[in-house]
Amino acid sequence: MATILGPQRLGPLTPLVGEWEGDDGVDLSYHNKDDVTGETGYFEKAWFHPIPLQENGKQTLEGLNYKMTAWRHGEEAMDPFHDEVGYLLWEKASGQVMRVVVFGRGIALIAGGSAKPRDRKLNFVATPGDPSYGILQNKYLLERAELKGFDSTFTCNADGTLSYTSDLVLKLAATGQQMHHTDRNTLHRVASLHPGSAHA
Numbered sequence: 001m002a003t004i005l006g007p008q009r010l011g012p013l014t015p016l017v018g019e020w021e022g023d024d025g026v027d028l029s030y031h032n033k034d035d036v037t038g039e040t041g042y043f044e045k046a047w048f049h050p051i052p053l054q055e056n057g058k059q060t061l062e063g064l065n066y067k068m069t070a071w072r073h074g075e076e077a078m079d080p081f082h083d084e085v086g087y088l089l090w091e092k093a094s095g096q097v098m099r100v101v102v103f104g105r106g107i108a109l110i111a112g113g114s115a116k117p118r119d120r121k122l123n124f125v126a127t128p129g130d131p132s133y134g135i136l137q138n139k140y141l142l143e144r145a146e147l148k149g150f151d152s153t154f155t156c157n158a159d160g161t162l163s164y165t166s167d168l169v170l171k172l173a174a175t176g177q178q179m180h181h182t183d184r185n186t187l188h189r190v191a192s193l194h195p196g197s198a199h200a
Contacts, residue, residue, distance in 0.1 A: 003009045019043070025184070026185070036098045054089070061090065087100040097112060108137075109135040109136065121156075128149075152165065163184070
């Protein structure tokens with residue numbers, strides 16, 4: 001029997017609501033200590049919770065606040081190697097979706113794209129210097145791994161899983177070359193948010 005969906009007030013963000021885990025993460029990055037580029041497998045936990053309607057004059061935004069944390073395989077009992085917090089926002093009138101995020105490494109960005117109410121794939125792009133969808137980073141990183149671009153996609157799969165890809169384009173001072181720092185994972189919902197739950 002097919003699921004009958006309601007009006008989905010959060011639009012394309014609706015399927016993300018809940019708590020998620022994934023053990024298939026792959027991080028491709030430059031390892032400064034070893035002066036090599038390599039892949040790292042990781043386990044990840046994430047949650048997405050609805051926030052109140054946001055109003056800026058005539059603009060209204062629906063949204064989620066979220067957190068994603070990742071541990072290298074074999075280090076799940078230790079400190080995570082990646083942590084980010086932020087908001088996913090959707091403006092129905094303009095069809096714009098936004099990812100407003102701060103990474104624990106001292107990076108902040110607003111990335112955006114277009115999305116219809118029932119889209120299952122969301123793409124977020126940011127470029128340094130863009131006054132709307134731009135990137136900021138701390139001075140140390142700017143001198144050693146300057147961010148040149150960000151492109152990320154969240155995909156709500158037919159089997160109920162959530163997949164994402166992330167591509168940070170870096171100009172590395174150590175090599176003088178640009179590289180793509182990429183991440184990908186598929187997450188499984190481990191808790192839904194329903195009335196009466198601890199998170200309702």
